[in-house]
Amino acid sequence: MSYAIQSSCLLPVYGLTGCGLVSRSSLHMFLPAVAVDVNALENANINISGVGFYGTYTFVPVVDGEFITQRPTLSLAQGKVNGEALLSVTNAFEGRSFVNQSTAATANATEYALDLFPNLDSAQADEVGILYAGLGTPLFQINAVQGESILICPTYFLLHAFAGRSFKGEFAIPPAVHALDVEYYFPSLLTDFPDLTVPIFNNTAFVDAFAITPKWNKWDVGQTEMLFNKTDTDAPVVRPVKTDDALLERCRFWQRVGDLTAQ
Known part of the structure; x- marks a missing residue:
């Protein structure tokens, strides 16, 4: 339900940190970012969140059907x-x-x-x-x-x-x-x-x-x-x-x- 929006927010992370996108599945979209240096991730977070809609959190939990199974x-x-x-x-x-x-x-x-x-x-x-x-x-x-x-x-x-x-x-x-x-x-x-x-x-x-x-x-x-x-x-x-x-x-x-x- 919210996955399309959240995945579009995740895509800029790859460009800002230099990690590659392996797959668009919920798990495999996340895995490349896990291996990235924490400072690079922090800077990416600041840049992406800074242009987000005022008063909202850009990165939030989503229903992936596995860890979070329903709304x-x-x-x-x-x-x-x-x-x-x-x-x-x-x-x-x-x-x-x-x-x-x-x-x-x-x-x-x-x-x-x-x-x-x-x-x-x-x-x-x-x-x-x-x-x-x-x-x-x-x-x-x-x-x-x-x-x-x-x-x-x-x-x-x-x-x-x-x-x-x-x-x-x-x-x-x-x-x-x-x-x-x-x-x-x-x-x-x-x-x-x-x-x-x-x-x-x-x-x-x-x-x-x-x-x-x-x-x-x-x-x-x-x-x-x-x-x-x-x-x-x-x-x-x-x-x-x-x-x-x-x-x-x-x-x-x-x-x-x-x-x-x-x-």
């Missing part, structure tokens, strides 16, 4: 998971860091969907435009397309796979971008990695509330999520909320086209 979304739909319970926390604006914010003047959710997922057809891309039309500015819409399709909606696929034993949270402290929540969970990161910024909302009351939440139901009890946010006056907001139905509708779309998005 993860399909496995989740079949309940094939390895774990006893699940706690998933997403950030409110996961996609922003992976979208070029200077494209506000030309942002278009329909066109962006085709750029991000070239296997979608025009009707499916139009559906993306319709689903995201009411979410604010065109730039906000493409931020949401990126964040929901790749990070947020797959979280709900996980929640369904762990039916009756999953918990969901949303971290919404502004700017609530991808991975911002991590330094709140692990404050030692600020010591271990001093180049990271101090948590923007450095409030002792929030730290206490973050550790001691109200009753936190499993997600399948009323689609309950625990919201972690703050007020305009910097008072902590930690309370249960219900998952937005419109979000779940958009996620159902991304689940339907999972075979076209390499998920």
